[in-house]
Amino acid sequence: MMSVGLRSLFRREVLRYVRRPKNTFMPPAITNVLYFAVFGVILGGRIREPVEGIGYIEFILPGLIVLGAISNAFENASFSIFHGRWNEYIHETLTSPMSYAEMVAAYVGASAVRGLIVGAIIAAIGRLFVPISLEHAGFLLAVMVTISVLFAGLGIIGGLVARDFDDLTVMNQFILRPLVFFGAIFYSLEMLEPVWQYVSLLNPMVYMVDSVRFGFIGYTDLATIAPPGYGEFAPLAALGVLATLTALVLAVDVYLFKIGYGLTD
Numbered sequence: 001m002m003s004v005g006l007r008s009l010f011r012r013e014v015l016r017y018v019r020r021p022k023n024t025f026m027p028p029a030i031t032n033v034l035y036f037a038v039f040g041v042i043l044g045g046r047i048r049e050p051v052e053g054i055g056y057i058e059f060i061l062p063g064l065i066v067l068g069a070i071s072n073a074f075e076n077a078s079f080s081i082f083h084g085r086w087n088e089y090i091h092e093t094l095t096s097p098m099s100y101a102e103m104v105a106a107y108v109g110a111s112a113v114r115g116l117i118v119g120a121i122i123a124a125i126g127r128l129f130v131p132i133s134l135e136h137a138g139f140l141l142a143v144m145v146t147i148s149v150l151f152a153g154l155g156i157i158g159g160l161v162a163r164d165f166d167d168l169t170v171m172n173q174f175i176l177r178p179l180v181f182f183g184a185i186f187y188s189l190e191m192l193e194p195v196w197q198y199v200s201l202l203n204p205m206v207y208m209v210d211s212v213r214f215g216f217i218g219y220t221d222l223a224t225i226a227p228p229g230y231g232e233f234a235p236l237a238a239l240g241v242l243a244t245l246t247a248l249v250l251a252v253d254v255y256l257f258k259i260g261y262g263l264t265d
Helices: 004-018 026-042 056-086 090-094 100-127 137-161 165-181 194-200 204-217 221-225 231-259
Strands: none
Touching (some): 056 100, 056 137, 056 165, 100 231, 165 204
16 A cells, blocks of 8 residues: 555656646657658558558557657656756655655656556557557556656656756657667568667667567567567567566666665765
């Protein structure tokens, strides 16, 4: 059962972005309307199917959902922590009777919720352009929750490390987004030469995009390039790796709060 402090901090963080939908929900909605209009309506019919039997817009939709979810989860957590440090009101949280784990849970939980809401908005917009199937709904939900929590946790680290607002912009725009765009959103790994397929496997975003795509349409690039006999286990293996990484990041968050890294400067 959640403590009063955890519920209060979680509620405050959720209300902070829910009360400003023009700044939090409208930008990703408008951006993805443009994506779907260009790739789905204007170019969709002229771009060959990346995978036989799967239309281009249907193929890129899961990747755009991942991009929106993790970007917003990361941005919300990093901004909330940094803004609290900058204006020194985070000290009120640090002196509360909450445990460090509860503080992290509140910030991460609220940021992950924002990421999931944005992901749902993008899926709803995509539904206007292409029919959406849910081949593995339970798996999809597990992956979306995991990656949203993961990047909310990474956002806390970013908010503690950042020294000014420009650092937050650099992290999101010049590190996170390029990795996502090279995470096989707009192309299939099958379209690459074998050497670049294996280079792509070094990018963790590939596993996230591929897992969400598997949840939606039942297709996974990883199964096509995995050794014989391992393809059917690729989605579960990817989810296991992501869940382990998420647990490690959350443990780091709690440790950084405990030692006061970036909080007591």
